[in-house]
Amino acid sequence: MVVLHVKRGDESLFLYETSVTAATDTVIRELVSVFNGRLKVQRLCMEIEELAEHGTMLPSEMIGLNDDQIEELKLKDSFADRCVPMGGFSFNKDPLCRRNGQQPNEAMRKVLANAMNDAKAMIDKKLVKTSTTLTLKIVEEALNILRGAVTIVYPMKLPPYDTIQMEFVNMEDLSGTQASKEVIEPSKAQMWFAGRQVLPGKKLNEYLGSNDKTKVVVKLNQLGEGPPGREQVMTEQFRRQMMAAEYRRQEELKKLEQDDDDEYLNSTWADSGSLKRQAHGLEDVRFRFGK
Known part of the structure; x- marks a missing residue:
């Protein structure tokens, strides 16, 4: 099996194992799925950190408002009483006014922290140095670990508008965020090898040769970004x-x-x-x- 060392620009991301006889369409689609899946795990970990500190997300009409403004406008978080963390909570106000401040107890925070550590370790860029390959199944397993931990702490589920819940059901809205610039749209995805674009509708061996026991560097980008920079002649x-x-x-x-x-x-x-x-x-x- 050939090992693809996947990069985005000059950033080393992960190793992926495939065959030189595989169709380029399939390989590109799988690499993009793993790439976007890693980003999803990272986004979830960032939000779960906030969940562990400040509770569930406020409704969109309450985000950014202080207590006086909320009282003046007579707004109410209808999910605050329903989405209570297991074991109770203490109040820890969110300085960004995004979450309701109902912080889970220490035991539940530890459950979330352990899940985040495990999920991050499964997709870590350092795995490249240990020659550990990454698959879409591993990414999905990391997502399931996060989903399971959140379910333990919030067995009644999170509010449907909570960013974490929307990520879990693949309904996230990334428009206007930095995250939207990082995600690669599958329909616009491109893969490059040795300064050449790997075109769909072909076999991988047309670009990599017939040696099925090799390791090569490929780069991902998307339509409109132009060809990525070539690899240095020497490391x-x-x-x-x-x-x-x-x-x-x-x-x-x-x-x-x-x-x-x-x-x-x-x-x-x-x-x-x-x-x-x-x-x-x-x-x-x-x-x-x-x-």
Whole structure:
């Protein structure tokens, strides 16, 4: 099986295992699904951190309002009494005024924290260094771990408008957010290898060759972004090794130049012009300038 080292720009993301006989359409679709799935896990972890600190999300008409404004407008969070965390809560006001402040107890916060740690570890970029491949099944398992933890803490489910609940049912609205710029639309997805776009409707071996036991770098982007930058001819680590080797060679040359074996060349008897100067009486002649 060929291993694809997937990058977005210069950022190393994950390893994916496939076959050189696989259809390029299938490979691109699967890589984009894993890529977007990783982003979904990261977004959920960020929101679950807020959930653990400040409770469920407020209705859209209450977000950003202070208590006086909410009272003046006579607004009410109808899900506050229904979506109570297991084991009760303490009040911890959200400084961003996005969540209702009903913080779960310490035990429930620990459940959420453990789930986040496990999910993050399953999609971590550091897995590339350990040659651990990532699959869509692993991404889905990470999502299920987060979903299970939230269900334990909130068995009655979260409000339907809560960002976390919307992510779980794939109804998230990312428009106008930074996250929308990170997601790759499947219909616009492109894959590049060695400066060439891998086109749909072909086999992977038309680009990678027939060797099914190899590891190559591919880059993801989407239509309109232009071709991604080529990979460096040498890695940063290899470049440093080359520089270190060159430095050692220069130091060895310096030592050879200072070697005592050729110190005799600086001696008077080794001077090829010494005999001639003696014959002309010019040995140890000192010159004076001026008067």
